[in-house]
Amino acid sequence: EVQLVESGGGLVQPGGSLRLSCAASEFTFNNYYMSWVRQPPGKGLEWVANINQDGSEKYYVDSVKGRFTISRDNAKNSLYLQMNSLRADDTAVYYCARGYCSGGSCSVPPQYWGQGTLVTVSS
Amino acid sequence: SYELTQPPSVSVSPGQTARITCSGDALPKKYAYWYQQKSGQAPLLVIYEDNKRPSGIPERFSGSTSGTLATLTISGAQVGDEADYYCYSSDSSGNHRVFGGGTKLTVL
Numbered sequence: 001e002v003q004l005v006e007s008g009g010g011l012v013q014p015g016g017s018l019r020l021s022c023a024a025s026e027f028t029f030n031n032y033y034m035s036w037v038r039q040p041p042g043k044g045l046e047w048v049a050n051i052n053q054d055g056s057e058k059y060y061v062d063s064v065k066g067r068f069t070i071s072r073d074n075a076k077n078s079l080y081l082q083m084n085s086l087r088a089d090d091t092a093v094y095y096c097a098r099g100y101c102s103g104g105s106c107s108v109p110p111q112y113w114g115q116g117t118l119v120t121v122s123s
Numbered sequence: 124s125y126e127l128t129q130p131p132s133v134s135v136s137p138g139q140t141a142r143i144t145c146s147g148d149a150l151p152k153k154y155a156y157w158y159q160q161k162s163g164q165a166p167l168l169v170i171y172e173d174n175k176r177p178s179g180i181p182e183r184f185s186g187s188t189s190g191t192l193a194t195l196t197i198s199g200a201q202v203g204d205e206a207d208y209y210c211y212s213s214d215s216s217g218n219h220r221v222f223g224g225g226t227k228l229t230v231l
Contacts, residue, residue: 035220037166045158045166045209047220059218062124095165102172108220109156109211111177113165 002027002112004096009117016086020117022079022096030054030074033099033108036081038092039116048094049081050108064090086121093118125149125214127223134229141197143226145210148191155193156211157186159204160225166209170195200230 008020020036035050049060049070058070069082079096094117097110127147135141145155157170168177170186173193183198193212197204210223 037222044207044225045160045211045222047211047222050220059220061219100168100171102175108213109154109168109171110158110166111168111171113167115165 002098004098004112004114006094006096006114006117009094009119011120011122012086013123014087014121016121017082017084018086018119020081020083020094020096020119022114024077024079024096024098027098029072029077031101032106034070034072034079035097035099035108035110036070036079037095037097037110037113038090038119039095040089040092046092050099051079053106083119086119088121091119091121125219125221127210127212127221129208129210129223129226131224132227132229134231135200137202137230138199141200141204141228141230143195143197143208143210143228145193145195145212145223146191147193147210147212147221147223149215150188150191150193150212152215153212153217155186155188157184157193157195158209158211158222159206160209161206169208197228200228202230204228205230 003025036048067085096114098112100111154172158166160166174186
């Protein structure tokens with residue numbers, strides 16, 4: 001069974017930094033696109049960023065561009081999100097999500113999700 | 124920035140058909156995906172590539188598209204289908220992803 005386990009969330013002051021990690025197991029990690037998706041308390045889902053299989057292509061939602069960096073280490077089966085210059089509106093549960101493969105090609109949209117890690121930005 | 128528009132809420136009685144819509148200008152060219160999220164849980168993919176069901180998703184869940192509108196249909200809705208449902212797609216470039224605002228389905 002596909003496993004995605006996020007870690008690194010917590011309470012941080014505005015302007016601070018955090019690095020989220022996602023440990024992946026039970027699938028061939030370097031075959032799949034990976035994404036970060038967040039959900040503010042009581043609100044809807046928001047796509048944050050995604051990365052292709054070898055890490056050469058990365059895309060971000062405009063609100064985090066220049067502040068967040070998505071990366072992966074295929075040797076460690078791990079996905080990361082470096083978050084800098086954090087703001088109160090970055091407060092959310094952050095989900096790590098794996099794309100899917102169908103008909104011999106692989107795509108970004110998430111098929112499997114972790115349980116999320118809560119990031120709270122507050123003084 | 125690109126947006127997908129969903130109704131905030133849909134309500135049906137058990138056994139009825141629930142239809143949840145998602146409107147977006149790029150949907151004629153980009154696939155729609157649908158996720159179910161029950162309270163306190165991670166999202167679950169229920170429809171991919173407009174109308175395909177992942178393994179394990181009941182046949183009562185189906186998807187369709189027509190022009191700029193994607194629709195998730197739940198035939199014979201059950202109380203256990205109560206959840207928030209989100210559509211997901213990309214802008215015309217394919218590089219930026221977006222979720223709709225979500226629709227709360229009530230079955231009672």
